[in-house]
Amino acid sequence: MNTDRPMTRWERFKDNDILWSFLHSPGAMVAAAITLFAILACAFAPLLAPFDPFDPAQISLWDGKLPPAWVEGGQSQYLLGTDNQGRDMLSTILYGGRLSIIVGLAAVCLGMVLGVSLGVISGYVGGVTDAVIMRIADVQLTIPGILLAILINGIGRAFLPLELREEFAIYVVIIAIGLTDWPQFARVARGATLVETNKEYVQAARIIGLPGWLIMLRHILPNTLRPVLVIATIGLALAIIAEATLSFLGQGIPPTTPSLGTLIRVGNEYLFSGLWWITFFPAIALVVLVFAVNLLGDWMRDALNPKLR
């Protein structure tokens, strides 16, 4: 690529191998489309949803437990039926999905910021700092994430007075999942940092006399982002599952403002009496969402791995 004129940003973007791989991978495009659709649908839930599930005026217990519109006994205004309290399933799923995505994103961001900062510092500074940070990460990794999330979440709830528990449940869940996530990010970021620190451009920066924080920020951090991005995508899928699991176990988001996991938990109680739709639709929504994110992460891992290219 040695034309005489340097490429513009747009040309460089079009020339990008990753974009090219994306445009030649139908799975990745479908996944991106689903993810984008899900994020948009949930972001604009208040506009899209036919009902507001949090508005008592719109809920009538008489309309409770109605099956989907196409099943006998269903009503056309409730496309996917209603739950035990008479809330429209489609609307609750849109609002619930929104909550699931927000919690997932926030938890991953928390884990990522914490993990990447600690990982880069650990890898660059080395010595005792490195040993302490990584030992903590190791010990934490000894205990499976979901257990730890349940534990942190349980402790967090125990600290809150009863009347605040519901209100702050979402933050407790975010912190619980985020705190469970960080060692993964720290390990990956540290590994990448060790590789980059040994590269000669970092040594060149040190010889120029740049201070450590500037080298970490300007030189190392941008070069560790690729693997971190892959972990973050897969981590998002796992965080959404973790939130759903906590909520399903009754430890997460309360039924007053339900997330997808809460909806499934509530619906599960009615499964034996044949009210399958209260569980089925939120479950499908959750699985499709997680699948799309996973598909994206899977493609990204292959596309960003220079060895497989």
Place this chain on the structure above:
Amino acid sequence: MTELLQIKGLDVEFPTRRGTVRAARGVNLVVRPGEVLGLVGESGAGKSTIGNAIIDLLESPGRVSAGSILFQGEELRGQDDTQMRRIRGDRIGMIFQDPQTSLNPLMTVGAQLVETIEKTTDLSGGQADARAIELLEQVGITEAKARLKAYPHQFSGGMRQRVVIALALAGDPDLIIADEPTTALDVSIQAQILDLIKRLCRERDLGVIIVTHDIGVIANIADRVAVMYRGEVVETGEVAQILGAPEHEYTRSLIAAVPRADVKLERFSSVDYIEGGTKPFQRIDVQTHWLGQARKERGGGRAIEVDRLNLSFVLQGAVLKRNRKMLQAVNNVSFTVAEGETFGLVGESGSGKSTVARLIAGLYRPDAGQIRVVGQDVTTNPRSAEAKEARRALQMIFQDPYSSLNARMRVLDIVAEPIRFYKLTDSEAETRRIVGDLLDHVGLGSAAALRYPHEFSGGQRQRISIARALASRPRILICDEPTSALDVSVQATILNLLKDLQKELGLTMLFISHDLPVVRQMCDRIAVMRHGQICEVSETEALFSAPSHDYSRHLLDLMPRMDLLRGTQS
């Protein structure tokens, strides 16, 4: 005489998203029994592709698109995998570059040999074991019987390459293809392995194709040589004829670029056929330029003084100090480099020469000893303002052009980083102008500023590194094997550039290399290092004509014989 292998009109293609790359075009080659054919060329010339095409192991998605490969009268092209499997190992053996990765780490050497013997011959059980021992002895491994039970990691690099050769010989093949068989090895081991290959060729009447970038290897081992350039064989003939009186323009450039060990030349003769080499660039008048302003400070003093420097690395940690395995990487090293001088540090890998460079550059802290840069002690209190200021006078150029530039930064930002950090200019506009001038001066052209490193070749990247080093307006340049990752023709242009810069800017240079001919061309004085110690320090010409230390003499003896080249170079 019948030909062992005859390649006619061979084309190899690699379809990629940016169009088809033709890695080999119309290649004709002949190999006869009992001779070594050298296939020489620079990176990207397509020489390895030919070897892989012969045994049908091209990396995906490469394929042979035209031509024929006749082996003992049999067409290899178009044979399916089952048929090829009977030829691989049985009739054609292969040796790869890196002995560290060529062997399965989890299987004993014996198991790998026996497995190959059983596949390629009728022998089995005890007979196969006996044959394995015999093979190891033939490639010069002593106590072969005991070593059968050893794992690859228990062998040294050179020994591992001998095992690889034994494996290639297991099926008693008629042709051996050796792809850069000595590139990953130290000089002293290189010679032994080449001797072994040559001996086996003669004794067994083998045909050997040796693929290499190194003219020295060709001069030492090959009977005939084929020169490749951009997928084509540009010239074939007897070694003496090709190296002594090359006809093709490219061959002539290539040979002219090989550093001479026998005499010091002012510059490398100008070489065509080099990437970017023909591009005209403006050189600035250093005397009046920003770049030359720091020169005023310079006097005739001492640039670097190193006094009884010591550094050990921990090889294997342990709680108790006496249980730790230490490596004395630098052992009581002392020398002085005068301002304006080019001082060479020479040694094999592991001699500690690069560690000394990194100690001086401040990347490592010494266990003991003192370093003075332009008269300022930088070891006692390395964080003091004076030490930092002194260190600014010193910049470094690294070996690997690929990892020495941050891939996420534009060339402008890479080169401007020290200027901006130390606020060496008054305005951003001036910074950009100076970066442009620097890039012009190192022969890249100022337009390079807006590109990213991956758009440049290895030699061009090394020029960017040089521009970045100059941007701090250094008085001392440490060059750590600056050209050992480059092709020989590119090496010549970079070395010329360094020589010019040194003269113009009055730089002091510490030049680290394992390559004696290069050092001879570059340096005024040379220190020979071994096992972390300095064996001798001499004027360059004195060292080459009358080395005082045994080890220096040994190193000089190992230099490839280049007598064949003399005709063309003088």
Place this chain on the structure above:
Amino acid sequence: MFFFILKRLAQSVLVMAIVSAVSFSLFNFVGDPVNNMVGQDATREQRVEIRQQLGLDDPILTQYTRFLGNMLQGDFGLSYRIKRPVDELILERLPATLELVFVSAIIALAVGITLGIYTGIRRKSWTSRAILSVSLVGVSLPTFIIGIALIYIFAVNLRWLPSSGRSGTLDFGWWKTSLLTIDGWRAIILPAITLSLFQLTLILRLVRAEMLEVMQTDFIKFARARGLSERAINFRHALRNTLVPVITIIGLNIGGLIAFSVITETVFQWPGTGLMFIQAVDFVDVPIMAAYLVFVALLFVIINLIVDILYFVVDPRIRLGD
């Protein structure tokens, strides 16, 4: 070898020390232990008496040492809710969890490794692609949804298998097994599949990725150049070199099974330690939470130790030193 294991043992002790410190602080910082023992309406004198009985006024280090001593004897005190010794409760429920994890691990390893090797070798085949696509769905299915789906299909609609609980147990002293009766197997089959599915897909994908990685190495290329058969290359060279990472995966996998047994046991009302833990979290029953934490960490440390020893067996570079 000896020093290697000694070093690992030291690390394990460190892990356990930290985990025990965490579980000790659970006692001190989560909820008021006195309230938990006597209830809200106890008199002041009663409270002081209990505090002294429990030694809550001693220096923190003394308390921790006492906690450690008790812990080493398996004594975690009484459950706040059920008022029975915690170690008794755990031991009672341990067989159920271990049997569930054991059956799941067998399923996950056998199927996961087999399919992983198959998709790793037959990279381009149609079946491999299908298996891979399905496996990605598997990674995306939360355990509890798999459980609900299986219950709905096999228990509610088809009525083939029970939907919850453990049955057909035979008593062997302190160990109650359900693996010796048909009823027992009928009860364990759904939870075991539920628990294994996620790990199975993980193992499959990781084994395949490792196979592909090894296939790129020089020694495989050199083996090809010697004309060795595909069979020898795949099994003798490639598969053996995937063993080290695969052992790591298996170690993590068994850990994952223990963790997710919490969820599976909840879905299927399986009377194991996981279900007990989740109920304990609900009621902030600290002694059970703390004991479970220590118990899980101990299991993990043991698994990791076994994995390290297996490395030794498999990889001569570790065994013989570099």
